[in-house]
Amino acid sequence: MEKDLKFYLKLFSSTFTLSAFTIGGGYVIVPLMRKKFVEELKWVDEEEMLNLVAISQSAPGPIAINTSIMVGYKLAGVAGALLSTLGTSLPPLIIISIISMFYETFKSNFIINAILWGMRAGIAAVILDVIIKMVKDILKTKNKMSILIMVVTFIAAVFLDINAALIIIASGIFGACYYSNIKWFKLHNKNKEQLK
Amino acid sequence: MILFQIFISFFLIGLFSIGGGYAALPLIEHQVIEVHNWLSLLEFADLLTISQMTPGPIALNAATFVGTKVAGLPGAIIATLGCITPSCIIVLVLSYFYFKYKNLNSIQGILKGIRPAVVSLIASAGLSILALAIFKNENVTFFNFKLNDINNVSVILTLVSLFFLRKFKADPMHIIVVTGIAGIIIKSI
Structure with missing residues (x-):
């Protein structure tokens, strides 16, 4: 080209x-x-x-x-x-x-305000729909750790008001450690079996 | 100074919004409402509505909207630049390695940890939007509401919209337009 x-x-x-x-x-x-x-x-x-x-x-x-x-x-x-x-x-x-x-x-116009008021309900529904889909996708993986991370981070964000970036960094680091360990365990077990 | 602050805020939004689309929502909310008071929650909801109806990523739309409001056109340009700078750097580096090695399995663990957290964060931001839609007063949240704070008409409008989205896979665009029209009719009565 x-x-x-x-x-x-x-x-x-x-x-x-x-x-x-x-x-x-x-x-x-x-x-x-x-x-x-x-x-x-x-x-x-x-x-x-x-x-x-x-x-x-x-x-x-x-x-x-x-x-x-x-x-x-x-x-x-x-x-x-x-x-x-x-x-x-x-x-x-x-x-x-x-x-x-x-x-x-x-912003101060009556009609525009009425439209935006109605649309707020629409956008709330659209976001709820997206959230339901995403939560379902996580539940569908049946990965217990994913579900646990979801619950813990939800509590951290909504009830403890912890910074979003902090939550993302923490769960990234956690994921890196946890899942690399699992890989290591699997390799370890495989090697053991091969030795037998 | 204000331009520098705008740049940093949107740089952080760009840097930490992993997963695209709604993932940027909680970060924008945090930077723009909680840290800097550049928008009210009401204006933030309007911004989301406008973003849904106009082309382009939510983060970039927010950057332009907030930038314009705080510092005019230069603000909009600086905010947009701030938002795409992390992408440019990180994705260029990733591109370089991808086309060199075409294998990036090592980041899978990180992503697996982040994905469920992103869902929670979006849900948390979604709750504030929902509160804004169904309560009569901007300051009422799910932690401090009383029964007479609830706007029944809004609740019905939200539930009907959700029903059409879930049951008939309605186009979000159509839902937003129809609820806008419903807004005019209800408020005129």
């Missing part, structure tokens, strides 16, 4: 339009990126795309940004990564800037 000006323009316009027209955040944009880069442009193959998304999901930051960085990096190194990041972050910056200006003016 030759990397001329046309290629960079295409990379920028692809990420820009993807970001500008996908409402609903990371879990919506990722399938659309797959469609664009794998099926339409054939810049990335199917399996590679899955790997890129998996890594993007496990790294900090918005998934859409992370996936753009990885696709951009694969196609054209650091320059490609920065260009696709710019393409993905510009649309929200432009759109929300405009809305924010109107927000200050319209």
Whole structure:
């Protein structure tokens, strides 16, 4: 693939339009990126795309940004990564800037207030729905440690008011220790069995 | 100075929101409401509503919204930069190693520990949003409410919305638009 000006323009316009027209955040944009880069442009193959998304999901930051960085990096190194990041972050910056200006003016408007009041119930339901799905997914794994972590961190966040970043760091460190130990035990037992 | 504070706050939000989408919610709430008082809980809920209806990641929308409110357009740009800087650094490093070794199993344990914690944190932030939706007063929470603080109409609206989301897999966008229209009708009566 030759990397001329046309290629960079295409990379920028692809990420820009993807970001500008996908409402609903990371879990919506990722399938659309797959469609664009794998099926339409054939810049990335199917399996590679899955790997890129998996890594993007496990790294900090918005998934859409992370996936753009990885696709951009694969196609054209650091320059490609920065260009696709710019393409993905510009649309929200432009759109929300405009809305924010109107927000200050319209906040005291009766109709806008009534709409926002009603929508608050809608958004609460949407978030409840997401939470129910996620809790169900954790319960479905039947991993007792995952369920325990979920309960303990919930108590820490809601009742003890412990900082979210602290909770994430603590459970990350705990996970690293606990699960690497399990692996070690399994290896250990296997070796024992082999010795017998 | 304020620009620097905005940058740091959104840098932290970008750095610790692992898992995308709603994972950023509790962190934004903490930085923007509790640490800096840049938004009220009510404005935060409006921000979520706007985020749902506009394109782009919640964290970036929040960055622009808060940045604009606190320091105009420069604030919006600085906040957005702060939010994506950790991603840029960390994901570029990960990309480098991935394309070099194509194997990153060592971080699996960390992720397995973090995933359930992220669910709890989202649930905790969700509770404050729910409290805001169903109580009449902004200062009432699940810890100090009385029965007459509950707005019955809001509870019904929330439950009906939840029913359509769970039972018929309704599009969240449609739910939000319909509840907005319901808001006009109910408030006009």
